[in-house]
């Protein structure tokens with residue numbers, strides 16, 4: 502697999518900010534996300550997440566500020582991309598593992614670097630988005646691999662069995678463990694324990710599909726029982 506790690510262009514980075522803003526007002530704010538993760542650390546930029554209703558003038562001003570920040574810090578994005586390029590073997594390891602089990606692995610994967618912390622992915626266009634400026638290379642590498650696992654199992658596993666968000670993270674974290682990674686959002690909660698009953702190093706190696714299928718059968722049966730109990 503060819504790995505293309507590069508900074509986002511200024512336009513891509515701005516679009517990423519606007520996407521983040523959309524999700525902020527859509528659900529992230531209510532979910533208690535840290536807004537500092539989503540945008541460059543700048544009082545003018547913060548206005549984007551303080552009010553939904555910006556005038557066109559104000560938005561144009563913020564866009565100008567962003568362009569300046571982007572240019573000032575572009576070399577940082579470049580050095581974060583260069584740091585990550587040294588970790589390509591760990592990405593190939595994951596690609597090989599899934600390819601050997603019949604999963605579709607892209608010939609090329611783009612990893613686009615921008616400001617902030619955290620990551621996301623687009624499985625339809627084989628892109629991992631990495632907000633990499635505030636973390637160490639090692640931490641960014643963990644996130645890059647986490648998002649890559651998401652991307653690989655999104656269609657064949659997650660959508661196939663309609664796995665809800667919290668269980669999806671548990672599945673990815675269990676797979677991550679197999680590659681020696683620290684779980685991204687390990688919580689010692691009931692959902693993770695539940696997922697752990699099905700998803701472990703053996704089942705991941707031999708029959709991930711079947712394990713997730715059994716997990717979701719039981720999960721859906723449990724939800725149905727809860728619904729019945731509530732209606733009585």
Ligand SMILES: [Zn+2]
Pocket residue numbers: 647651670673685
């Ligand atoms: Zn995740």
